[in-house]
Amino acid sequence: MAPEILENPSNTREEIMGATLATLLEHGYADLTIDKIGDEFAKSQSLIYHHYDGKDDLVLETLEFMLEAFRTKSIEGPVEEPRDALEEVVDQLFERSIDDDERQSMAALFELRAQATHDEAYRSHFNRSDDVFEDLIVDIVEAGIDRGVFQPCNPEGVAATLITMINGTIMRRSTSEDDEWVGDVREEIESYLEACVYAE
Amino acid sequence: MAPEILENPSNTREEIMGATLATLLEHGYADLTIDKIGDEFAKSQSLIYHHYDGKDDLVLETLEFMLEAFRTKSIEGPVEEPRDALEEVVDQLFERSIDDDERQSMAALFELRAQATHDEAYRSHFNRSDDVFEDLIVDIVEAGIDRGVFQPCNPEGVAATLITMINGTIMRRSTSEDDEWVGDVREEIESYLEACVYAE
Structure with missing residues (x-):
């Protein structure tokens, strides 16, 4: 979730998506309604009803x-410094402490993902989203192996492991204020990467 | 989720919980109603209404x-073979392929956990559930260190890492039929345990 992308909308569609995101983060998915999104939107609500069939249509487009x-941002070019790139992923995703806004974003993302258990459109989105993150990590690991700074390891395995850790972290952080375990988990991830991924 | 526990109910309360679980697994949480639970229950529905305030009350008790x-089952005695015990945990939780019933159980569990983003009773249950599984793994790792079959490592870190992997696996398995990544993840977990936990 990167709300800043929608902070400077360049057209009505982006304004509507910005209002959807803001409303989702404030109220959560269970309490989200098109009327609440309309309250957050500067222009006429009828524009929303004209373009979208319901709240899920809005959320999925966002x-x-x-x-x-x-x-688009992540495929800007070849990975020059694979180890720095992988450490940056770990830094961003396993922050030892997060603020209330970040926890709220994770909880919203988690609630949306739960829709994927029974809604094909959400399922398809989140499978694509896992693939995008996985491809990003696979590219980093492959670059590391090519440059000899990583061990000969399985890029898909490393990527799937980190994605699974990220999803598990989002699940637990969304449903608990206790973050003590995150620092421990992060140290184990670093031990794993040192032992099984980075070259000596 | 271990439905077999409730397959031989010894009283009405356990029969009601068995019906709750069966209905939850068949219909998912979003479509769960007390009426549907009543259809699954052999005795009078009024017994359910008499004892429980609503579907969440029933689900949480179950x-x-x-x-x-x-x-109770997991604290039967000291851990005699720590490595076997940890391998059994990995075996059970990262099975390479699961059947439809198992996937449905995971999806139900995942939907319930999503309630914990906005419902204090679910939040409290799942925090307790994470603690129970974490304590189980901490006991195994501590026994392994004591017996010299594990390296001097951080038992809480290893436990939190495996719990996070399990939660992430439940999330992804609940929302995708593609299990190809699970085998890869399992191999990485085994590499991590070999490198960072088991003694040589």
Whole structure:
């Protein structure tokens, strides 16, 4: 979730997505309604009803837009410093402490993902989202092996492991204020990367 | 989730919990109603209405009952073979392929956990559930260190890492039929345990 992408909307569609995201973060998915999104939107609510069929239609378009923005930004060029790049991923995703806004973003993301258990459109989005993050990490690991700074390891395995850790962290952080375990987990991830991924 | 615990109910309360679990696994949380639970229950529906305030009351009591049954069973004695015990945990939780019933159980568990983002009773249950599983793994790792079959490592860190992996696996398995990544993840977990936990 990167709300800043929608902070400077360049057209009505982006304004609507910005309002959707802001409302989702404030109220959570369970309490999200189109009327509440309309309250957050500066222009006429009828524009929302004109363009979208319901709250899920709005949420899914917003998720897709943010994923695409992330993907475009992340494939800017070859990975020059694979170890720095992987450490940056770990830094960003396993922060030892997060503020209330970040926890709220994670909880919203987690609630949306739970929709994927019974809603095909959410399922398809989150499978694509896992693939995008996995490809990003696979590229980093492959670059590391090519440059000889990583051991000969399985890039897909390393990527799937980190994605699984990230998803598990989002799940637990969304449902507990206790973050003590995150520092411990992060140290274990670093031990794993030192032992099984980085070259000596 | 261990449905077999409730397959031989010894009283009406356990029969009601068995019906709750069966209905939850069949319909998922979003579509769960007390009426549907009543259809699954052999005796009069009025018994359910008499004892419980609503579907969440029923679900939470069932979750607590299963957690307590698991906890009681898991603390049967000291850990004699720590490495076997940890390998059994990995075996059970990162099975390479699961059947539809197992995937449905995971999806139900995941939907319930999503309630914990906005419902204090679910939050409290799942924090307790994470603690129970974490304590189980901490006991195994401490026994391994004491017996010299594990390296001097951080038992809480190893436990939190495995719990995070398990939660992440439940999340992804609940929302995708593609299990290809699970085998990869399992190999990485085994590499991590070999490198950072088991003594040579």
